[in-house]
Amino acid sequence: MNITRLSILAIAVASLSGCFEANKNTDQLCSSNPELRCEKLNINDGQCRIPRTDLIWHRFEVLKNPSDVNVIEEYRLVSVYRKCLELASQIQPLDQTNVKERRFNALMHTGEEQERIVEHLRSSKSPETLYFLWSQTGDETARREFLQLEGTPKLNTADMQYALATFYTSRDQDKTINLLNNALELSRQGQINTEIFKTLASTHYRLNNKERAYIWAMVAKSFNVPIASEQEIQLLYGFSESHYAKLEKIADNIEDAVKSGSFKRSMIPGQIK
Incomplete structure (x- = not known):
């Protein structure tokens, strides 16, 4: 095996190790923080792994700093994950055992999360939140308050x-x-x-x-x-x-x-x- 092939193999192994380490860290994060509600995100599904991981880690950030800006970013990440789940729900899994049902449940959860976040933000009068409520939900009151x-x-x-x-x-x-x-x-x-x-x-x-x-x-x-x-x-x-x-x-x-x-x-x- 020449040096080039050895280098490629080393990079591949390092990438896989990094991937496994990231999964392990996310699993540990979920185990240590049940308030992240990871069990509702279909965490063992190979589909939508990246947007799901991004959402989980940002939820942890929201726990530490529940600012309006962080909560609005959580909404965006929920939306990204939801779009991925909508596509994944159209894929016919090889293993039919509860896969489609778990994806459907996760999809329903994202919809509930979007509603929860919007309701949570309605009490805020920060300009970021007013613009979010206006642009994302069409809230005319928020629009007027933002323009004021x-x-x-x-x-x-x-x-x-x-x-x-x-x-x-x-x-x-x-x-x-x-x-x-x-x-x-x-x-x-x-x-x-x-x-x-x-x-x-x-x-x-x-x-x-x-x-x-x-x-x-x-x-x-x-x-x-x-x-x-x-x-x-x-x-x-x-x-x-x-x-x-x-x-x-x-x-x-x-x-x-x-x-x-x-x-x-x-x-x-x-x-x-």
């Missing part, structure tokens, strides 16, 4: 400026751009919501600000956000090669600034010739 916080320090965070922008996207596009720029300026290094780039690109394009739209499309691309193909971009913008090069240089500078948490809207020139 506009202009207050409570919404002066990257996440909340983006959340506010989602309300104005179809109502006031200039304001949407301003809020998205605020969100980027408030964003910390390594904590970037890449949806901001897509929304900036599409909003600028609707306003016929094609240079800025292209700049933000290129920034989105640099963050591996799917955008139009090269051919579609040529049809959408139709700039000269020299103008593309100038815009891409601006996009590169913005990308670096966003990654370092130092973005300022003034980095985009008022006139781009």
Whole structure:
């Protein structure tokens, strides 16, 4: 056996060991913390192992720190696990013994958990919770209360400026751009919501600000956000090669600034010739 094959074998063994260790740790966590309700999550099923494990460990985090933000993240992880279970329930298991029934029970549990989390959060007036209740459940009271916080320090965070922008996207596009720029300026290094780039690109394009739209499309691309193909971009913008090069240089500078948490809207020139 040559060195390459030995290396591959060693990596494979290490990966399997890590996998077994992770399972063992999760089993231990469940045994030590019955309040995690692992028995309702069909923990011995090979399907949906990763989203289930993510949910279990985050439930443990919620036990330690039951903040609104953590509870909202629990809802998201429950939803991810639920989607996986919906697909798994369509798979015909080789061993029919209670497999489908356990998957169905776990699926029902996730639905109950979603309802429980929503009811738990209804007593909170934090901006994160108000936005969650509005965007996820259509709660109009939560929407009004969230919008009443506009202009207050409570919404002066990257996440909340983006959340506010989602309300104005179809109502006031200039304001949407301003809020998205605020969100980027408030964003910390390594904590970037890449949806901001897509929304900036599409909003600028609707306003016929094609240079800025292209700049933000290129920034989105640099963050591996799917955008139009090269051919579609040529049809959408139709700039000269020299103008593309100038815009891409601006996009590169913005990308670096966003990654370092130092973005300022003034980095985009008022006139781009």
